[in-house]
Amino acid sequence: MAQATQDIQARDKQEMKSNAEQTTPGRVFSPLVDIFEDDHALTIVADMPGVPSDNVSIDLQEDVLTLSGVPSLSIPDNEETIVQEFEIGKFFRHFTLSEVIDQANIKAHLNHGVLRVTLPKIGPAKPRKIQITEN
């Protein structure tokens, strides 16, 4: 819940901490997210300023959800920088889901740089318990 009177604190963009090395130039940032769930769905809301809908990719494999986005914004070469307080870079973040998701009904909506992904649940993920037999 946002408090209307509170001022927004300035926060540096968090660089994505990944063990894998980047194969393309440029920095990769981790978008700020809200994650919440109710009985029916898990929702992830991510701030990805500068990213048009064509450049967003949402991928769910096994139980890992990956969000990525490439901003369309770039600074033309003929402009000389006076002050630069943030860098433009790709957004990338992944999440491990503990619920079984109805993959066919995942919905995503992008509005002014805010991505909202709704992941409907099928049911609780069943823990894979392995029975050990003994002679």
Added chain:
Amino acid sequence: MLIRRVKAWPYEQSWNGFSELDRLRRDLSELLQSPARQAGLDMPAGVFPFLHVTQDHENFYIRSEIPGMTLDQLDVSVTGRHVTISGERNIVSEDQKVRYHRREREGGKFRRQFNLPTDVDCDKVEAKYRHGVLMVILPKAESAKPRKISING
């Protein structure tokens, strides 16, 4: 700024002691000699929203990442060389029944003031808001533009 650059190291190529040192030296001298530093404009940030200010011969350009705003929540005002960007970012509260796991996005009011190096033509300032990025184009005032003087022999 410097700290962030240092952090960026592991993501760039493989480690090579001497060239990394070279790079650090280059970065340092770049920092110390940046046009911003020369113009005395290198103010500490720490105020939301962060800005990227550039210029060409005709205009100044201010870009800022402010995702999830509506146009009526954003306000840009300009007088002389003084620019103010203010607004209020509302994070829509969800249903009471939801359980939050993470809440990193922040809402609230913000106000950012910035002084450009020269005056601008206030009547011709343009602002665009697209994909959550605000861009303000501020044409330099006629008096502030570089003028070519013809030399008579």
